[in-house]
Amino acid sequence: MSTINETVLEIDLNALSQNFKYLKSRIKPETKFLAVVKAYAYGSDSVAIAKELSNLEVDYFAVAYTNEGEQLRDAAITKPILVLHPLPGTYEVIINRCLEPSIYSRKTLKAFIELAEAKEQTNYPIHLKFNTGLNRLGFTENDIPFITETILSTKSVKVQSMFSHLAASEDLELKDFTLKQIDTFKKLSENLIKKLGYAPLLHCVNTSGILNYPEAHFNMVRSGIGLYGFGNDAEENKNLKPIATLKTIISQIHEVSKGESVGYNLGFIAEKHTRSATLPLGHADGIPRSYGHGKGWVTIGGKKAHILGNVCMDMIMVDVTNIDCNEGDEVIVFGPTASAEDLAGVINSISYELITAVSQRIKRLIVRN
Ligand SMILES: *Cc1c(COP(=O)(O)O)cnc(C)c1O
Numbered sequence: 001m002s003t004i005n006e007t008v009l010e011i012d013l014n015a016l017s018q019n020f021k022y023l024k025s026r027i028k029p030e031t032k033f034l035a036v037v038k039a040y041a042y043g044s045d046s047v048a049i050a051k052e053l054s055n056l057e058v059d060y061f062a063v064a065y066t067n068e069g070e071q072l073r074d075a076a077i078t079k080p081i082l083v084l085h086p087l088p089g090t091y092e093v094i095i096n097r098c099l100e101p102s103i104y105s106r107k108t109l110k111a112f113i114e115l116a117e118a119k120e121q122t123n124y125p126i127h128l129k130f131n132t133g134l135n136r137l138g139f140t141e142n143d144i145p146f147i148t149e150t151i152l153s154t155k156s157v158k159v160q161s162m163f164s165h166l167a168a169s170e171d172l173e174l175k176d177f178t179l180k181q182i183d184t185f186k187k188l189s190e191n192l193i194k195k196l197g198y199a200p201l202l203h204c205v206n207t208s209g210i211l212n213y214p215e216a217h218f219n220m221v222r223s224g225i226g227l228y229g230f231g232n233d234a235e236e237n238k239n240l241k242p243i244a245t246l247k248t249i250i251s252q253i254h255e256v257s258k259g260e261s262v263g264y265n266l267g268f269i270a271e272k273h274t275r276s277a278t279l280p281l282g283h284a285d286g287i288p289r290s291y292g293h294g295k296g297w298v299t300i301g302g303k304k305a306h307i308l309g310n311v312c313m314d315m316i317m318v319d320v321t322n323i324d325c326n327e328g329d330e331v332i333v334f335g336p337t338a339s340a341e342d343l344a345g346v347i348n349s350i351s352y353e354l355i356t357a358v359s360q361r362i363k364r365l366i367v368r369n
Helices: 013-025 038-043 046-054 066-074 088-096 106-118 141-152 172-196 207-212 340-345 351-356
Strands: 008-012 032-036 060-063 081-083 100-103 124-129 157-163 201-203 220-223 244-249 252-256 274-279 297-300 303-306 316-319 330-334 363-367
Touching: 008 013, 013 032, 013 046, 032 046, 032 201, 038 046, 038 351, 046 060, 046 066, 060 066, 066 081, 066 088, 088 100, 088 106, 100 106, 106 141, 106 157, 141 157, 141 172, 157 172, 172 207, 201 220, 207 220, 297 316, 303 316, 330 340, 340 351
Parallel strands: 008 363, 032 060, 032 220, 060 081, 081 100, 100 124, 124 157, 157 201
Antiparallel strands: 008 244, 244 330, 252 274, 274 316, 297 303, 297 330
């Protein structure tokens, strides 16, 4: 029998602090550390994670959207929070909740300054995002005269940081591209600092950038996936521990005779006598339908049990013909002993997608293992 009685996502705060310490050991003591806690801290629990990291030496937090920052402020998180992609309609909330916006275009710069002036702000911290090759968000070189003129003509804002984002920091086959991005960032920052007359914090690496490009750490590094236990590399994974374990229990076991089917649209037809275990989680919980028909698996008693037929909304059926197990037994979907990266890999996905997809209806259980 299991110690749990429903599907849970266990979140190990000791693994989090170990991962944090490891990542810190890979940067200089004076380099600041920004913890990325967007998307519920990669599917875990952003409040629990931010609280734990607040007690460690984290300098900054980042979220993607303004409402995510609000949620942290509501939970009494007081450290600076960079909002990576705030939409102009939320700038009022940004200022009211002391969140720090990423400003990535002339339009967003003008809109933010207009509001900051109307709200009589002085030196409100903003973060300028530069595009160095990802072509997603960001200013380019041509915008620098506009940026500096605009900023120097108001007292309402100050540039707290200037940053960029790497497109392929985990892929060493694309090292030339990454080095070019880093070089572009360096040149842009020198140019901006000269015209601005002061030096904001500079940062451009994510987790894989921390690990692969120590020369590009600048004043601050940004880590998400590393904190949650993945290094995007088999060797680096050994130094990190996944903080989240998605666990469930067996609801019911069926003996399926040869010729019988299992699940919607007779997705599985037994060619021989089969034992099928029904589990209480499905595509609405973050198990993609593409895991059906044997592609995906869970771990029961240390053995792989593959999915039979179609993934349902709230359930999956798995093959336990060769596994000694009972109703109520514990099932691991992913965790430190059942890699989310491997499971994601079979459907050409990545750890990031699988772990962030765990639905909010699944209970989060905070542990310290
Ligand atoms: C999500 C994100 C990160 C974190 O990347 P990881 O690979 O998870 O470390 C860093 N910077 C930006 C701009 C991001 O959007």
